[in-house]
Amino acid sequence: MAAGLLMRGSTQFGLFVILFIMWVVFSSLAPGFLSRFNLNSVGRSVAIDIVVGFAQMVVLATGGMNLSVGAIGVCSVMTLGYFLQMWGLPIPVAILLTLGLGGVLGWLNGFAITRTGVNSFVVTLATASLFTGAMLIFSKGVPLNGLPPELGAFAKSSVGRVPTLAIVAIGIGIALYVLFKHSVLGRQILAAGANPRAAEMSGVPVDRVIVFVHVLSGVLAAAAAIMLTAKNGAALPGAAGDDWLLPSFLAPVIGGTSLAGGLISVVGTIFGALLVSTIRSGLLVLQIGNFWLQLFLGIFLLGAILLERYRSALAVRAQTRAA
C-alpha cells in the first residue's frame, strides 16, 4: 500500500506527501510550530526563498547556472534603499527601477556568457564579486534604515492567515508557469536547455534565449531583494549575497528541476523551498541543539531527496510494466 501510494502521482505529489508528514510530525511534537507567530515568520521567509529559487530555476532550464543571484540581490537591496531614502521616490517607481537594475545586471551576465562562450559558472562567479564590490564602493557598507514604513507594513501584512509576501511569490510562480507551459518562448528555453545544438538547428535563437533567462533571473533576484528589504524594513549591505547561493539551488533541485537543463518545475520549486523551511523551522521549534541543526538539516534533506528518488523510480517501473 505504501509502495502504491509512493508510485502514484508526480514528483510534486511525492514532495507534498513528505511535506504533509513533516507538518504532522512537527506540529504534534512542538505545539508552537503551528502558532500564528511561527507560521507568519516561516511564511515570509519561505516566500523569499521561493523567488530566489525561481531566479536560479530559469537559468537551470538552459543548463546554465547563476552564481551571482545573491550579488544581484544585495545590489538591488541597496539600490531600492537609495531610491527610497536618498531620492525619496514613490515606492512603485523605486520598485520598478530596482527590477530594471536587476534585469540590467542579468543582461550583463547573459551578454558576457554568449559573447565569450565561457561557462556561466565562471562568468557569474566573477560578476558576483564584481557586483558585490561595486555595491560596497557605492554604499560604503552603510545600511539605510529610513525607508517608508509602508514597505515594512506590507511585508508584515497578511490576507487571512497567508502572509502577503507568500501571495506575491505564488503570483510570480503562476506567471512563470504560464511562461514555460503556454508560451513559445518558454518552450524555446527548455529546448535550448535540453539540446542546444538541436534547438539551434530547429531555428531557436539559443544565444538570445540565454540572454533572456539571465535578464529574467536578474529581475527575479531583484524581486526577492525587494521582498527581503520589505521584510527587514531596511536596506542592509549584509543581506542576500552568499546566503542565497544554497537556497537558490536547493529549492529547484529538490523540486525536480534538472541541473543538466531542459526540465523545470515551478510547483516543485515552491514545494522544495517549503520543505527546506519546514525542516529548519521544525528543528528550531523542537529546540534541537543549535550546533546539531545543520547536521539534522542535512540528514532530513538527504532522506527526503532519496525517498523522492525512490518514489520516482517506482513510478517509472510501474509505468513501464503497464506499457
Next chain:
Amino acid sequence: MRTRFSRGFAAATLACSVALFPLVASASDNKIVLVPGGPHPYFAPWEQAAADAQKDFSIASVEYKVPSEWKLEMQTELLESLAAQGTNAFGIFPGDAVGINSTIGEFKANNIPAVALGGCAQDPTDMNFCMATDVYQSAYIGTKALIEAMGGKGAVVHMAGLLIDPNTVLRVQAVEKAVAETNGAVTLLQTIGDTDSQEAGDQKVNALLASSKDKVGGIIATGYVSSVVTATALKNLGDKRIKMIGIDDDKIVLDGIKDGFVSGTMAQNPYGQGYIGAYALDLIAGGCTLKADAPWVKTPQTAHFIDSGTLLISSANAETYKDDLKALTKKIQGSFKDTYLTCS
C-alpha cells in the same frame, strides 16, 4: 508501626519540601534567553552568566542559545522559534544593528521585551536599552596605552574588524583621535579592515609584517580574532620591538602579555552583560519600565546606552583582572534597578 511510619514519612516529606523550597520555587515565571549573533568565543561567558542569574534571582529559566551561523537570518529564525515556544524576554547581540529591528518590533507588539547586549541596535529601535562596551572609549584608551608603550613616537597600524560593522567606524575614529593628540609624534601608518576572521586576519597581519615591519612601531587590534592573530604573528616573528595592544582576554593574548610580546589588552565584560541583562529582563518582563531621566549614555547608535565597563589588562594585573570585572558587575547590578527602572 504502620501509623508511625506514615507519620514519619509525612514529616520527612514536609521537612524536605521546606528545605528544598528555596531551590525549586521561582520568584518569577519568566523564560529568558540570551542569544548572540552567532558562534564566537566572546560570548562563552554568557552561558555561566545565564546559569548564575537564574539561580541568584530565582528566575524560572534563563538559557543561552547560539545561532548555528553568524547570519541575521539564522538569528531571527532562532529568535522567532523561541518566541513561538514561549520565551517571553530576550537578551540579544544583534546579528545586524539595523536588520534586527523588524523582529524586535514584532516582539514588542506581542509583549516580549528585548535588550541589546554586547552590541547595540540602531535607533529607532524597540530594544529597551543597550548594555555593551563603549567601543569608542575602549579603542581610545587602548591607543593611548599603545602610544605610551611606544615611548610617545612612531607609526601605528590599526587592525580593525568588519568594515560593515558600525562599531568599526567608531573604533577607527577613536584611534585617529588618540593619534592626532600626539601632534605628529605618532602617525597612523595604515588601518587594515576585515581582520576579525582567522584566515583573513592571519593573511593580512603577516602580509603587513612581511612588507613593512621596520616601519611599524605599534599595532592596535580592536577585534577579538584580530588580537589573537596579531599576538600570534608577533610571537612567531620573535619581535618585542613592535608594541601591541589587543582586545579581550583570549589565552593567546594573555600569554603574549606574560611573554612580553603584547603590551596589554582591553578587557570587556561579557559575563556582566549576560548577568545584568538577564536580571534587567526579568524586571522588565515583570512590569518595570525604563526611567526617562536615567543616566543613559547617548551614542551614534542609540540614546539608551549603558557602559558594561572596560579596563586595560597589562602585566601588572593579568592575574587579578577577573576579580576587578566581577566587582564591577556587582556594582552595576546592585544599583541597576534604582538607577534605570521604575518598578511599582
